[in-house]
Amino acid sequence: MRVLAAMSGGVDSAVAAARMVEAGHDVVGVHLALSRNPQSYRSGARGCCTIEDSRDARRAADVIGIPFYIWDMAERFAADVVDDFVAEYAAGRTPNPCLRCNEKIKFSAVLERALALDFDAVATGHYAQIVDTPDGRELHRAVDPAKDQSYVLGVLNQEQLAHAFFPLGDTPKTEIRAEAERRGLSVAAKPDSHDICFIADGNTEGFLSKQLGEAPGDIVDAQGNKLGEHKGTHGFTVGQRKGLKIGTPAADGKPRFVLDISPVDRRVTVGSRAELAVERLTASKPRWCGPAPTETLHVKAQLRAHGEEIAVTARVVDDRVLVEFDEPADAVAPGQAVVLYDGTRVIGSATIDSVERATQHV
Template sequence: MSGGVDSAVAAARAVEAGHDVTGIHLALSRNPASYRSGARGCCTIEDSNDARRAADVIGIPFYVWDLSDRFHEDVVVDFMDEYAAGRTPNPCLRCNEKIKFAAVLDRALNLGFDAVATGHYAVLKDGPDGVELHRANDQAKDQSYVLGVLTQDQLKHSLFPLGDTPKPLVREEAARRGLLVADKPDSHDICFVADGDNAGWLKEKLGERQPNTGGSIVDESGVELGTHTGTVGFTIGQRKGLRIGVPAADGRPRFVLDIEPVSGTVTVGPKEHLAIDHISGIRPLWAGSAPTTLDGSVQLRAHGDEHRARITVSSSTNEPSVEIDLHDVAYGIAPGQAAVIYDGTRVVGSATIASTRRVSQ
């Protein structure tokens, strides 16, 4: 129970379904104010109090589990390491993989519970090969992308009670149940970045570990257009905040095309030069049996478009990999992001993007 409306209603529905429910709030920082203040994330004292009040209304036991050390090592440090290496990670996927459906689920099973229920918007179905993870009925709130790291063993012990309900109806239900979080705003941004300034947070936390403390912003021919104070402040596809004093010859906006963390060079150019048609992925995770080839689709951002693709899985056992040929080009895709693979509405699995291939200009 994060302290938001979704997990509160999910807990209430689990009780109505006949389950013996215990509410758990995760303490992810020993000093919550150092990660997030206000109602924008899931790491605050206010959120813990909101979750406790919701549990009282529902009538279930409530506990706070301190997973701050594990969260720091598996999510926060990983986030810093990936940016320091010039990649763009998604900490929400890592949190689901390492915390909510690994550390929490493992502890729950050891304590005799059968499953972990959350307020994620996704649907579980029984399939011919086990439990299948599908997109939520409300496409605008679908969160199957951030659950694309779950394995079959984890899905067997998961419940997503909200997957068939549009978000406005969830809020109405919360109000009917007397839950004070009915109108609480949704959380946004990265929960452990206190003010939403990812670049500033990274520079402060990395300190001397930054790959560089400055460098050049250049065009594709290598002409310097400006300077910067650290590549951790950039990501592939970024348009705003480049602070380039020299306008493009055609007057069109420039986008970050490439980041070289060792030299500190950031290359910029027109949007069409961000177009990619192939992705190589590593560290695949499968929701069921791994396919050999699949004509399906991939989603490359939490709220991104779905791209038709042909997916080919390596048969190597030492370094399993995934090759994705896109039928619809994608823009601004960076190494470190996740490619979640779908067959219709069903999540097949996911892979971490290692490299991309630009469309020939």
């Protein structure tokens, strides 16, 4: 097969490309230039898509012995990922930009271009597994639970999975670094990137403030009593405990958490941990990795990239996904993705629109 290997400049994508060559495929490496103003050097493990990263990717391609190109996708990334991220926060929601990048960039824009150039598939360094079955391809969790990235790949449909390879899904991360060193790849000890790649300093609130400006409002309790003030709702996420800057302590002396964010009236509502508990949610824009479910599902759900599995009952009604938790879940926020699993198999994902709290029935 002719395979396009997406090479970020990190150890995972470099080893993934090398494994595809070793498997006998005709491989071409490509680095995605996603930043309009790339930094010369990254700051430790923060950020990506720097000039340094592109050079690391090129050096890895030279060692592996494959052609290498850089594709400028900065405008597409800005429109589909960065602008979406800012707009979601402005609306009081909590988006996952990595999930959106996989959906819109790596397995939409890149795959479309690859197929147009007569490639058969795209390979990445994601930690997940693809299993071929008589009914099509299935997306499964990686064997290394600490590195599993199936959550952010839950947006991929059957057509995209048919043209995807994840060569690292069957291997623990510690072995990948050792393999990179054996292959003579200089990125073997390079730190993994983390946090949001386009916010290199990790200051999400500062980034959003530059984009959205200040919009002062009140911090209130569930009864509407004013407890403090803020400079913008975009500085908060549901479930947040630190940085609330409330001068008045709670009556019971226990910590308070963000329960709700309302940009329209600029209110941030806080309350106790018990008030965070959610019994059910409604989600929209489902993306199914296989056929859409037609029956009620008794499965597991994951609500954050590194969150734990939760037992749920899920139904699809008029292109919406209704999810009820077996036990109440904490800090479930509109804008997050709910990804459904049957064992290790990813069924699909949807974007959370609304939640119903357990305290609404008390």
